[in-house]
Amino acid sequence: MGIIGILMSMMAPAALKALKKARQLSGExxxxxxxxxxxxxxxxxxxxxPQHPMLDRNEFIAACGLSSKAAxxxxxxxxxxxxxxxxxxxSTVVIKQRLKVIPNRPTVAAYSVMDLLLPEPQ
Numbered sequence: 001m002g003i004i005g006i007l008m009s010m011m012a013p014a015a016l017k018a019l020k021k022a023r024q025l026s027g028e029x030x031x032x033x034x035x036x037x038x039x040x041x042x043x044x045x046x047x048x049x050p051q052h053p054m055l056d057r058n059e060f061i062a063a064c065g066l067s068s069k070a071a072x073x074x075x076x077x078x079x080x081x082x083x084x085x086x087x088x089x090x091s092t093v094v095i096k097q098r099l100k101v102i103p104n105r106p107t108v109a110a111y112s113v114m115d116l117l118l119p120e121p122q
Contacts, residue, residue, distance in 0.1 A: 031097055034070045035111060041065055043118040052086040090114040 041064040046052065055063060060081070061071045074081060080096040088094070095111040 030069070030073065031109060034073050035115065037067060037070050038064060038116050039118045042116045046086065046117060050086050054083050054085040056083045057081040084113060088113050 042060075045063050052063070057074060061074060066074065073079060074095070078098045078100075082092075082094050082096075084092055084094045090113050092113050093110045094113055094116065097109045097111075099107055099109055
């Protein structure tokens with residue numbers, strides 16, 4: 001039993017580090033899907049409330065009715081959310097995600113208010 005305990009204590013830090021890296025990778029890979037969900041759910045809210053009040057992260061999640069996975073991504077330590085209102089300029093950056101896992105990619109993905117809206121049909 002003692003030997004098993006010693007082996008487990010040696011392997012636990014490596015396993016936790018691998019789990020953290022897997023979560024980061026998952027967040028980086030799924031970010032475009034979360035952006036699409038945010039666009040589908042924020043656009044109707046914005047159209048109904050063009051001058052909506054300042055929304056922080058939790059208020060934004062509630063206003064848009066985001067899925068639990070998208071909400072978890074938005075609340076992750078890799079994602080910064082900057083409160084914004086309907087009066088914010090379209091170029092205002094409201095979400096920044098640190099990218100660390102996938103090589104040869106930018107280190108930060110930034111989403112502006114305009115990125116959160118569905119493109120207008122041509």
